[in-house]
Structures are given as structure tokens and as C-alpha cells.
Amino acid sequence: MTPVELIEAIRNALISSIEDGALALSVSDLPEQVHVERPRQREHGDWATNIALQLAKKGGTNPRALAQELANRLGSTAGVAKVEVAGPGFLNITLDAAAAGELAKTIVEAGQDYGRSETGAGKKINLEFVSANPTGPIHIGGTRWAAVGDSLARVMEATGAQVCREYYFNDHGAQIDRFARSLVARALGQDAPEDGYGGQYIQDIADAVLAGAKEVGDPDPLTLDEADRQEYFRAKGVDLMFAEIRKSLHEFGVDFDVYFHENDLYTTGAVERAIARLEAAGHMFEQDGAKWLRTTTFGDDKDRVVIKSDGDAAYIAGDIAYYLDKRERGFNEVVMMLGADHHGYIGRLQAVCAAFGDEPHKNLEILIGQMVNLVKDGEPVRMSKRAGTVVTLEDLVEAVGVDAARYALVRSSVDQSIDIDLDLLAAQTNENPVFYVQYAHARTANVARNAQAAGVRREDAFAPETLTHATESALIGQLTEFPRVVAQAAELREPHRVARYAEALAGSYHKWYSECRVTPIGDGEVTDTHRTRLWLNDATRQVLANALNLLGVSAPERM
Incomplete structure (x- = not known):
């Protein structure tokens, strides 16, 4: 019996209670969805629901009676098998x-x-993440957003939502x-300007610009006047840098x-056009020769200059136009993933959302990610061989x-700073979480190979009543949870829930593996129990693969 089937059974019990007069409600008073969950303690059953607590007062009875x-x-x-009333009116179902x-x-x-649903159907989501300036390689903070953002997109797509992965290319300013x-x-053999960028990559790109000019027959850029030379290196350098960024992301599994x-x-x-729309709505005003957006009307701590007194656009002008552009492209949910240094942007951007008549935190969500620290040999890693100043x-x-990089970056909530131990992630031990989960998947594949060699075939029998061992009950319970975990991860924008689930499932599988055999010992007879356990083994294999796929991590067959 699946959770959906159990929910339907509970709903039918409520309807029959109404029809028999035991519950003074109408069918229209029942919630659209009855909530069931796994009890914290396995001895309390397979499922629990608080539906009696929800409906008793309205139905003219007390919770325990209902x-x-x-x-x-x-x-x-x-x-x-069994239904028990617990506490003030909970139902524990076995x-x-x-x-x-x-x-x-x-x-x-x-x-x-398996694990996919339609809970997000009808949502058209624009998910913007990474968006690193094309002035250098992606640093470790941007790498966290690459892993988390791509996993979040996969999770939301698994609930039926349409997701557009978008990179905001900062080529202005x-x-x-x-x-x-x-x-x-x-290129001139000089040190970088005091406010400029350092690192070997700058020399590499400067050399590539010069080599590219020679290859296509352009004049030597260094012979151009200062303004033209600056523009030539800007255009060619940005293109080269961004090509490297895209290549790095692609190799990281992110497109x-x-x-x-x-x-x-x-x-x-x-x-x-965006400013004109806000002016028409009465949210703009002029002061000291500048144009301002009255964001304090919508909860911001102060009003914001949009067009400065010299006529140049302030930074927020681009943010205003960009948000409106996304909404006009038909996205009903705009999700932006920003670094910890952008926390102050939340108030002003949500005010912009409201100024356009949208609902803050619904039409616009802003996720703030915290810092990532790398540790090796017990010491912080702070410098890149190539970038010089940051880890990339x-x-x-x-x-x-x-695999290890993506998994490590996505398995913790983004609102937490994380320390990544490079030595641990390189180790093939159970303390390494990605190894622990991938090894569980590889073990399921090995069990299937051994079963085939021993003549244990799924198609010969399926007798679920034979799955009575305690570790089998625990493993089945974990497998049941996967669709709920995926839906919740999408709703809460927390893909780390999938990683933590995968670790719990791997733990349940390893315990089952040590207690229950899929193949007979020696020349023993192949029984329906063996065949049914192969079904359970292969079900676990599928769920582990599905979970790892949502994280953008491979599911190896051998390790």
C-alpha cells in the first residue's frame, strides 16, 4: 500500500463516517489532502496522521472519539494490519x-x-544562480551556488515545474x-593597476588576446590609441574569460x-521602460536633481536613487529592469541566489517586486548563501594556484x-557556513558521505550481479509477504519517504534534504545487506524470499540513483 492509497483509505473512512452520521460534517468540509507521516519511533507503526485532531471540534466530537x-x-x-489511537487523538497505522x-x-x-510528482505543475520558475562577474575564475562561493542551483532546478523539475536556469552576465560597469x-x-609587461585584478589568469588572457589578434589579422592591439586599446582588450578579454567560465561550469555538470x-x-x-512604468504607478519622485524610487512604501529601510543627478543610472536601475524583464517573459516565480555579501539587497529588491504590483517572497524569492571554507591537513586553504587570491x-x-565537490557543497543548508575537509572527501571510507552513498549504490549493483549468477530472477516470483525482517521494514519505510522528501525539497528550496535522505537510505540498506541474503548459501535452494529480496534490492538501487541524479552526482555500478 502506497501513501497515496493509505490517504485515500483515510478519506474514505471520513466520508463513510459522515454518511453514517458519526461525524457532523459535510464532505466539502474535509481537507483536500490528508497528511500522513512516518512516526519518529518505528514501534509506533508505519504511518501516523493527526486528521482527528484537525476535524473533531468542527465535527462536534472530541479527537480521541473521532x-x-x-x-x-x-x-x-x-x-x-493494525490501527491504534495515541495521545490526544493521533492515529498510528501499521x-x-x-x-x-x-x-x-x-x-x-x-x-x-519514482519520486517525481505534479506538486509543482503550472509553475514557471526563473532560477538565477552563479552570475559571477566575467573578470576571473569562479571562486568557491560561486561554486557552491553552481552545485546548489543546479540541484535545486533538478528537484523543482521533478515536481512538474518548468524551470529556466539563468546566468546574469555582468558585462556593464x-x-x-x-x-x-x-x-x-x-600585455605591456606592467603590474596590474592598484584597483585591478591579479593572478596568472590575467596574464594568460592578455596573451590570448594578443595571439588572437595576430591569428585573425587584426592590428597589434598595443599599437592602438589608449581608448581603442582599452576597448579591444575589454571586448576580447571578457569573451575569453566568460568562455572559460562556461567551460568550467559545463565540466562541473552545470549548463x-x-x-x-x-x-x-x-x-x-x-x-x-521600467522606470516609466514605476513613474506611471506613482512610485518615483525627484529630489536634488536625481530620480528616486520610494521603496520605503514597501518596507525598505530607505528610498533608493535610480537615476543619479549626473544622469547616469544607479546600480538598482538594472535590477529594476531585469526583474520586470523576467516577469514579462512569463515567469510567475523569480528565484535569485545571492552570496552572503548581498544580504542588504533583500529589502530593496522585494520593494521593487511590490512596486510592480507583485507579491514579495512569492513572485520573488531571494536565497542567501553563506561562506565555504576549504581545509586540508587541518589548515585552511586560502590561495589558488591560478587566481592568486581566491580558491576556485x-x-x-x-x-x-x-562528484565529491558537488555532493559536499549541496548536502548542507545554504544558510549555514560550511567547512569542507579535502582529505575526508578524497578518502574511501564511510566517514566520507558521498562515498557512503555511492558505495551503497555500487553494492546494490553487485548484489544484482551475484543474484543473476546464482539464478535468482525477479521475474520468477514476487511475494511481498515474505519481507518480514525488521531491517526490511525499516528499508521499505525509507523508500516510501522519497517522493515526500523531493516535494518538500522543492517547496522549501532545500536540495540538501535529498542528500541527507540518500545518506539515511544508504544506512538502512547497509544494515539490511548485513542481515538478509538475496542469494542462497552454497548450493541452497532459491526461494521466493530470495527473489522478493532482489526486488527490494533493485528498488533501493533505483531510489539511490534517482536521488544522486537530483544532486548531479553519478551512481557508479562498481567501486
């Missing part, structure tokens, strides 16, 4: 072994679709000018649907590989 009424009706439901074990076959037959000046200086150029907001008139995506991947 719970007992439902227990009596559910007790005769096929697949239900399924019989056959009903619980049916899940193994359900999972194997569903395959990659002072940082690009500093980048260009740094390239020119290194984007849209690369949105900040400069387009200014060249297409998007900024002017390439540094992390070189040290531990893509």
Missing part, C-alpha cells in the same frame, strides 16, 4: 508485510519516475573597466538555458573530483 471511529473503519481495510512490501515492485516498475585595464597592463547580458538592459531601453571551482575539482 480517532477511534476512524480506527474501527480503517482496521478492516485490505493491507492494514501495514501488513505484503501491503508494505508492494512498494518494491512499484518502485522498480516506475524506474526513474566599473568592474569590467578595471578588468580591461588589468589586461592592458599585463544554463539563458545567459542574460546586463548591457542589453541599457542598449534596448529596458531600464527606461577548478581548485576544488582538481582536489576531490566533480
Whole structure:
């Protein structure tokens, strides 16, 4: 019996109670969804619900009386072994072994679709993440967003939502000018400007600009006048740097649907159109020769200058136009993932959302990620071989590989700073969480190979009533949870829940493996219990693979 089937049985028990006059409600008073959850203690049953507590007062009875009424009706439901009333009116429900074990076959037959749902159907989500300036390699903070953002997109897609992965390409502003000046200086054999960028990568790109000019027959950029030389290195250097960024992300398993150029907001008139719309709504005012947005109306701590007194656009002007552009492209939910240093942006951006008539925290969500610290040999790792000043995506991947890097970055809530022990992630031990989960998947594959060699075949029998061992009950319970975990991870924007679930499932599987055999000992007879355990083994294999896929991590067959 699946959770959906159990929920339907509870709802039918409520309806029959209403029809028999035991519950003074109408069917329309019942909630659309009855909530069931796994009890914290396994001895309390397979499932628990507080529906009696929710409905008793409205139905003219007390919770324990209603719970007992439902227990009596559910007790005769096929697949239900026992129903007990607990505490003030909770129902603890125990399924019989056959009903619980049916899940193994359900999972194997569903395959990659197990865990997917339609809870997010109809949502069109724009998810912006990483968006690192094209002035250097992606640092470790941006790498965390790459792992978390891509996993979040996968999780939301698993609930039926349409997700657009978007990278905001910052090719407008002072940082690009500093980048260009740094390239020119290194090309001339000079030190980078005081406010410029250092690191070997600047020399590499400067050399590549010069080599590229020679290759296509352009004049030597160093012979151009100062303004033209600056522009040449800016255009070519930004393209080269961003090509490297995209390559690094692709090799990390992260690709984007849209690369949105900040400069387009200014060249297409998007900024002017957005400001005009806010003026028409009465939210703009002029003061001291500048144009201001009255964000304090919408909870910001102070009003914001949009157009400065010299006529130049303030930084927030681009943010205003960019948010409106996303909404006009048809996205009903805009999710932005920003670094810890952007915490002050939340109030002003939510005020912009409200000024356009949208609902803050619903049409616009802002996720703030905390710092990542790398540790090796017990000491912090602070410097990159190539970037010089920060640790980069390439540094992390070189040290531990893509799988371990992605898993380590996504397994903790983004609102927590994390320390990543490079020595631990490189170790093939159970203390290494990614190894622990991947090894569980590899073990399921090995069990399947051994079963085939021993003549144990799934197609010969499925007898779920034989899955009576305590570790089998625990493993089935974990497998049951996967769809709920995925839906919750999507709703709460917390993909780390999938990683923690995978670790718990791996733990349940390892315990089951040590207690229950899928193949007979020696020349022993192959029984239906062996065949049914192979179904359970393969169901676990599928769920582990599905979970790892949502994290962008491989599921190895051998280790």
C-alpha cells in the first residue's frame, strides 16, 4: 500500500463516517489532502496522521472519539494490519508485510519516475544562480551556488515545474573597466593597476588576446590609441574569460538555458521602460536633481536613487529592469541566489517586486548563501594556484573530483557556513558521505550481479509477504519517504534534504545487506524470499540513483 492509497483509505473512512452520521460534517468540509507521516519511533507503526485532531471540534466530537471511529473503519481495510489511537487523538497505522512490501515492485516498475510528482505543475520558475562577474575564475562561493542551483532546478523539475536556469552576465560597469585595464597592463609587461585584478589568469588572457589578434589579422592591439586599446582588450578579454567560465561550469555538470547580458538592459531601453512604468504607478519622485524610487512604501529601510543627478543610472536601475524583464517573459516565480555579501539587497529588491504590483517572497524569492571554507591537513586553504587570491571551482575539482565537490557543497543548508575537509572527501571510507552513498549504490549493483549468477530472477516470483525482517521494514519505510522528501525539497528550496535522505537510505540498506541474503548459501535452494529480496534490492538501487541524479552526482555500478 502506497501513501497515496493509505490517504485515500483515510478519506474514505471520513466520508463513510459522515454518511453514517458519526461525524457532523459535510464532505466539502474535509481537507483536500490528508497528511500522513512516518512516526519518529518505528514501534509506533508505519504511518501516523493527526486528521482527528484537525476535524473533531468542527465535527462536534472530541479527537480521541473521532480517532477511534476512524480506527474501527480503517482496521478492516485490505493491507492494514493494525490501527491504534495515541495521545490526544493521533492515529498510528501499521501495514501488513505484503501491503508494505508492494512498494518494491512499484518502485522498480516506475524506474526513474519514482519520486517525481505534479506538486509543482503550472509553475514557471526563473532560477538565477552563479552570475559571477566575467573578470576571473569562479571562486568557491560561486561554486557552491553552481552545485546548489543546479540541484535545486533538478528537484523543482521533478515536481512538474518548468524551470529556466539563468546566468546574469555582468558585462556593464566599473568592474569590467578595471578588468580591461588589468589586461592592458599585463600585455605591456606592467603590474596590474592598484584597483585591478591579479593572478596568472590575467596574464594568460592578455596573451590570448594578443595571439588572437595576430591569428585573425587584426592590428597589434598595443599599437592602438589608449581608448581603442582599452576597448579591444575589454571586448576580447571578457569573451575569453566568460568562455572559460562556461567551460568550467559545463565540466562541473552545470549548463544554463539563458545567459542574460546586463548591457542589453541599457542598449534596448529596458531600464527606461521600467522606470516609466514605476513613474506611471506613482512610485518615483525627484529630489536634488536625481530620480528616486520610494521603496520605503514597501518596507525598505530607505528610498533608493535610480537615476543619479549626473544622469547616469544607479546600480538598482538594472535590477529594476531585469526583474520586470523576467516577469514579462512569463515567469510567475523569480528565484535569485545571492552570496552572503548581498544580504542588504533583500529589502530593496522585494520593494521593487511590490512596486510592480507583485507579491514579495512569492513572485520573488531571494536565497542567501553563506561562506565555504576549504581545509586540508587541518589548515585552511586560502590561495589558488591560478587566481592568486581566491580558491576556485577548478581548485576544488582538481582536489576531490566533480562528484565529491558537488555532493559536499549541496548536502548542507545554504544558510549555514560550511567547512569542507579535502582529505575526508578524497578518502574511501564511510566517514566520507558521498562515498557512503555511492558505495551503497555500487553494492546494490553487485548484489544484482551475484543474484543473476546464482539464478535468482525477479521475474520468477514476487511475494511481498515474505519481507518480514525488521531491517526490511525499516528499508521499505525509507523508500516510501522519497517522493515526500523531493516535494518538500522543492517547496522549501532545500536540495540538501535529498542528500541527507540518500545518506539515511544508504544506512538502512547497509544494515539490511548485513542481515538478509538475496542469494542462497552454497548450493541452497532459491526461494521466493530470495527473489522478493532482489526486488527490494533493485528498488533501493533505483531510489539511490534517482536521488544522486537530483544532486548531479553519478551512481557508479562498481567501486
